[in-house]
Amino acid sequence: MDSSEKEIKKIGESKKTKKEKKEKKEKDLEETLYDAEEISKDKSENITEDIIDKEEAEKDSKELKIEEQMDQLIRLRAEFENFRKRSEKEKLDMFSLGAKTIIEAILPVVDNFERGLSAVTEEEKENGFAKGVDMIYKQLINTLDGLGVKPIEAIGKEFNTDYHNAILQEESEEFEENIVSEEFQKGYTYNDKVIRYSMVKVAI
Numbered sequence: 001m002d003s004s005e006k007e008i009k010k011i012g013e014s015k016k017t018k019k020e021k022k023e024k025k026e027k028d029l030e031e032t033l034y035d036a037e038e039i040s041k042d043k044s045e046n047i048t049e050d051i052i053d054k055e056e057a058e059k060d061s062k063e064l065k066i067e068e069q070m071d072q073l074i075r076l077r078a079e080f081e082n083f084r085k086r087s088e089k090e091k092l093d094m095f096s097l098g099a100k101t102i103i104e105a106i107l108p109v110v111d112n113f114e115r116g117l118s119a120v121t122e123e124e125k126e127n128g129f130a131k132g133v134d135m136i137y138k139q140l141i142n143t144l145d146g147l148g149v150k151p152i153e154a155i156g157k158e159f160n161t162d163y164h165n166a167i168l169q170e171e172s173e174e175f176e177e178n179i180v181s182e183e184f185q186k187g188y189t190y191n192d193k194v195i196r197y198s199m200v201k202v203a204i
Helices: 003-118 128-146
Strands: 149-151 164-170 180-185 188-190 193-196 198-203
Touching: 003 128, 003 188, 003 193, 128 149, 164 180
Parallel strands: 164 198
Antiparallel strands: 149 188, 180 198, 188 193
């Protein structure tokens, strides 16, 4: 083999080596790019998972806060409702106590009206003054009735300790045993509660 052939062969081998090196570089670059993509993909997946976990944690935290606020709201509503009912009851009790005190003070006036009217004779009933007193008495009774003040029935009714206060017992031909035969002082109820017991005599 002469020198020219050796040179040609050398040049060919050099080109082949360069080509192989180039191909190797390209392959290494491809592998590097692939590895970079895989790493980037893994990082992206990890970041996505971290974001999802963070969002879920934030969601759970928000839901917990909402539940706590709802619980506080329910408790506040319950406390307010209890306060409202308690206030209404206290107002009603105060009103009832005040009304009871006033009614108790008025009842002796009613007693005096009845005593005075019972002493009026038939002739005097036609007198203008007697008629005026009777009208005032009836107006007073109607006013009390409108406020819930009712007289307790006594004469001819069976004696009942819930409404009657027996101050005398007496044999009677007119009334059966344990029946109220006479009333000394009229009793009254206020809104179905006894405000004054009837003072009565009971047949035995």
